[in-house]
Amino acid sequence: MLKLMSAAFVPLNLHSHYSLLEGLPAPAEWVQAAAARGLPALALTDHRLLTGAVEFYTACRKTGLRPLLGLDLELDYPDGPRRVTLLAAGEQDRVIANNHYTGKDLIHEGVPTNHASKEYQIFPSMKLIKIPQEMPDDVAASYSIGTQTVFSMIRRLSPSPGSNILITSVRSNTSLAALNALKRRDVNIYALSTSHLPEEELRIFGAKQYFRVSIGLQQGPSSFQALFDFVARERTGFDYVIDPFFDIYLARIIDFINPGGKYITCGLWGQHSAYIHPESIPIEHDPEEMVTILQKALFKNIEIIGNCLGTTEDLANGISSYTAGKYDVIVDSTYSGKEVDKFLQRTYVDKDRIGKVVFCYDR
Numbered sequence: 001m002l003k004l005m006s007a008a009f010v011p012l013n014l015h016s017h018y019s020l021l022e023g024l025p026a027p028a029e030w031v032q033a034a035a036a037r038g039l040p041a042l043a044l045t046d047h048r049l050l051t052g053a054v055e056f057y058t059a060c061r062k063t064g065l066r067p068l069l070g071l072d073l074e075l076d077y078p079d080g081p082r083r084v085t086l087l088a089a090g091e092q093d094r095v096i097a098n099n100h101y102t103g104k105d106l107i108h109e110g111v112p113t114n115h116a117s118k119e120y121q122i123f124p125s126m127k128l129i130k131i132p133q134e135m136p137d138d139v140a141a142s143y144s145i146g147t148q149t150v151f152s153m154i155r156r157l158s159p160s161p162g163s164n165i166l167i168t169s170v171r172s173n174t175s176l177a178a179l180n181a182l183k184r185r186d187v188n189i190y191a192l193s194t195s196h197l198p199e200e201e202l203r204i205f206g207a208k209q210y211f212r213v214s215i216g217l218q219q220g221p222s223s224f225q226a227l228f229d230f231v232a233r234e235r236t237g238f239d240y241v242i243d244p245f246f247d248i249y250l251a252r253i254i255d256f257i258n259p260g261g262k263y264i265t266c267g268l269w270g271q272h273s274a275y276i277h278p279e280s281i282p283i284e285h286d287p288e289e290m291v292t293i294l295q296k297a298l299f300k301n302i303e304i305i306g307n308c309l310g311t312t313e314d315l316a317n318g319i320s321s322y323t324a325g326k327y328d329v330i331v332d333s334t335y336s337g338k339e340v341d342k343f344l345q346r347t348y349v350d351k352d353r354i355g356k357v358v359f360c361y362d363r
Helices: 027-036 053-063 137-141 144-157 173-182 199-204 221-234 246-256 289-299 312-323 340-348
Strands: 041-044 066-077 080-087 095-097 128-130 164-167 188-193 209-212 238-243 257-265 303-306 331-336 356-360
Touching: 027 041, 027 053, 041 053, 053 066, 095 144, 128 312, 137 331, 137 356, 144 173, 144 238, 144 257, 144 312, 164 173, 173 188, 209 221, 221 246, 238 246, 246 257, 246 289, 289 303, 331 340, 340 356
Parallel strands: 041 066, 164 188, 164 238, 188 209, 238 257, 257 303, 331 356
Antiparallel strands: 066 080, 095 128
């Protein structure tokens, strides 16, 4: 029989059967015994391992106990080795993933997905960042990658006051994040897309003008006639371009970038060629096209910048901007419980979606 003290006592050094020769009960059995006696919390501190941590945490959440995680370890001290018990701080702060990426450490940088297929996310603390308590769950779920990427791109562009900025694929989540991040700055934002989007909504997002273009199998100047008309009327092009899909737009818009301008991209549309319908958007380019692009960039002193994710500081700046009321994430809709079918429909099928679609798991 498992013996535990009264509810006024919280055990802080318990071993499960994962600690060989040191514990017999399973983590869930410890939790059941603690819950039966009304304990408010319980600590699992197996010897040198965290194998039972997920099982222990899940059982605690089901019974309402506060889970405390720790380890028993042998550490070297000046006066000799000691066996010590380490407990996690147990902070109640909410966190989101920190996708810090510079390209210098391909093993530890980037998206910190781990055990995602089991719906468990176990991350080292360096791959997490705290968020403000006033940030709703659906906003927090939509925040990390897009915000980190966009604030990195804007930092690297460093747009000057009064400049013209063109944002392509404006219905993509990355472009919507860029619109939100720039709309309170002293810049002129222009939006471009192949999809229909009411200009009233784009003006709310901060866009001064919307260009709808046509991209199909038959290419020609008429496909981007709206941009030709703009340049002819305004006698200027764009100082900066933010483009989520370089394989669609770079070759088609480089002529509209002003001399000394900057173009930055964070991805490509044709990532999964097996699922692409050739009738929709062609991504197979003339082999000489890249030479033409680089020639134009050379003659006009245009910087072409590649950007993958961002740094911890970029994400922290995005969170600070949210707290200051200067930036937000557009959430299209939020689902939970048994609304999985609606979530999938809205995410992958509905063409009128604008912003992130979020599914919140039951707590």
